[in-house]
Amino acid sequence: MSRARGETERDRLFRIIGLCIAVESRGLNPFEVEVQQILGTLREYLPEWKALEDLMLDAQTLNQIATVVSLQGEWLKRRSTSLFVDPLLVELKLRMLSSPRLVAVFAQVWRPIVEMEGLSRRRVHEAVDYWNNLASLEERRLKLPNATNSLGIVTEEELIKRKLLSEKTFAEVLDSLWFELKERTSEGRIRYWSFIYAETYEETVKRAYLVSFLITYGYATIQINPLEEEVYLVPNKDLLEPSSRRQAISIPIAVDRETWRKMRDEKP
Amino acid sequence: MTEDVDVAAIEKKVRRAAKILFYKRHRQPGVKGWELQKAVGRDYMRVVELLSQRLAGLDLQVRRIYETEENTQERSEEENERARFYITLKEPLSASDVVLSGWRIDDVAALVVTVALIISREGKAPRREVESILREKFPGWKTEFNLNRFIRTGYLVEDENDVLYLDWRSRAEIDEELLVKLILGEETKMLEENLQSTTR
Numbered sequence: 001m002s003r004a005r006g007e008t009e010r011d012r013l014f015r016i017i018g019l020c021i022a023v024e025s026r027g028l029n030p031f032e033v034e035v036q037q038i039l040g041t042l043r044e045y046l047p048e049w050k051a052l053e054d055l056m057l058d059a060q061t062l063n064q065i066a067t068v069v070s071l072q073g074e075w076l077k078r079r080s081t082s083l084f085v086d087p088l089l090v091e092l093k094l095r096m097l098s099s100p101r102l103v104a105v106f107a108q109v110w111r112p113i114v115e116m117e118g119l120s121r122r123r124v125h126e127a128v129d130y131w132n133n134l135a136s137l138e139e140r141r142l143k144l145p146n147a148t149n150s151l152g153i154v155t156e157e158e159l160i161k162r163k164l165l166s167e168k169t170f171a172e173v174l175d176s177l178w179f180e181l182k183e184r185t186s187e188g189r190i191r192y193w194s195f196i197y198a199e200t201y202e203e204t205v206k207r208a209y210l211v212s213f214l215i216t217y218g219y220a221t222i223q224i225n226p227l228e229e230e231v232y233l234v235p236n237k238d239l240l241e242p243s244s245r246r247q248a249i250s251i252p253i254a255v256d257r258e259t260w261r262k263m264r265d266e267k268p
Numbered sequence: 269m270t271e272d273v274d275v276a277a278i279e280k281k282v283r284r285a286a287k288i289l290f291y292k293r294h295r296q297p298g299v300k301g302w303e304l305q306k307a308v309g310r311d312y313m314r315v316v317e318l319l320s321q322r323l324a325g326l327d328l329q330v331r332r333i334y335e336t337e338e339n340t341q342e343r344s345e346e347e348n349e350r351a352r353f354y355i356t357l358k359e360p361l362s363a364s365d366v367v368l369s370g371w372r373i374d375d376v377a378a379l380v381v382t383v384a385l386i387i388s389r390e391g392k393a394p395r396r397e398v399e400s401i402l403r404e405k406f407p408g409w410k411t412e413f414n415l416n417r418f419i420r421t422g423y424l425v426e427d428e429n430d431v432l433y434l435d436w437r438s439r440a441e442i443d444e445e446l447l448v449k450l451i452l453g454e455e456t457k458m459l460e461e462n463l464q465s466t467t468r
Contacts, residue, residue, distance in 0.1 A: 025429050025431065026394060026431075027389055027390060027391075027392045027393070027394075027431070075390070085387075085388050085448050085452065086388070087385075087388040087389045089388075089452065090384055090385065090387075090388035090448065090451055090452065091385065091388070091401065093451050093452060093453070094380075094381050094384055094385065094401070094451060095401070095404070097451070099373045099374055099376075099377040099405075100363070100373060102376065102377040102380040102381065103363045103366055103367065103373050103376045103377065103380075104363045105380055105447065105450045105451060106363075106366060106376050106379065106380045107360055107361045107362055107363040107365065107366045108360045108443075108446060108450055109360070109442050109443040109444075109446045109447040109450065110357075110360070110361065110366065110441055110442060111329075111331070111356040111357045111358070111360075111441055111442075111443070112356060112357055112361075112369070112441055113297050113298065113354045113355065113356050113437070113440055113441060114290065114328060114355045114356060114357065115290065115291075115292045115297040115355075116290045116291050116292065117291070117292050118291055258396075258408075261396060261430070
């Protein structure tokens, strides 16, 4: 845990918090965190903290350390029970076992729940009463308010409020994405996935959808490097006229959740 | 005469408990201890014990799943009230029975691999790591489909960080300790016998 050159005290605390969170969320060995040493560091830094946010950062680090200590307790408890096994050994064994053999294992350890579904006499009576009192569809339709009477005027603002209409027109959305593409391509082109990537998968898919229109309408072109298996986006300085575009071809690009997850994990 | 009345009252309670436990009352099967207490009275634990003894002849049992996983014999009244009670099979099935019960061999294999991985990693495993192991033998779409199905049926639960844990059905239906032993080959003989009975 030696301090890297140029690293400030705050950076170091952020790094410690990140480590504690990773241990907690990814189920890593909590003893990888050198609690004693970190507490020493916190003690060393504490007199230097004057600003409220620094003190809050100190408290947050201490809180994360407390979580790790609690995890260490659970980890020891788990290791002392009969359920503890080496995960790598289990993984290795699982890779070696065939499907029929895994089924044989399951048969030995599985005690399925027995459950039944049934109707009580009371429920049957209730159902009969309901049926007898239920008016026919024809009668129920007559009771419905006349559709033409309920027609009214909905303002544009109301539609935007109800998210039925976007505040920006589609052309404006494409324009802003085109400007963003131009700004982000100082080297002339950008990797397709780097450009469409957003914090959520849904937003990424939305960006991919919009990019397909940028290409179709002549705002940008696509370059494919078959050797690197990489796709690049190149913005056009001006919107290409339909006549100047080359013959259009369709290129399917999968925007899958797996690639998005990988990118998210690789992000610092 | 008083003894006859007592026996009749207990018999009535056992029948009532059986109905409550067999028939699905909620979305999730089984009932909580306090529900049984409300239906059959304060001596519900004794009633459940009697019911379990009766069911044993049919190869069934009443199984209790506590909120905490501590392996202790003595449980407090409060813990019993909060435990969930299920009726499950008592003895293991044969491998062919598992397949006949509607499970496909590859689906069962995927479930065993997933559950064993989670147990070995102290109760939780990142979904993408489980997926990557399953994808060595099954196509991606099948892996995704199966994991989602295991989550839907209550074998697994996934948190907002895409980490998988065992859910209520795994804890009720799967003997985790025996599963790990079998995977590690400590009970190879038992396995061989079962395998032979399947292929016969």
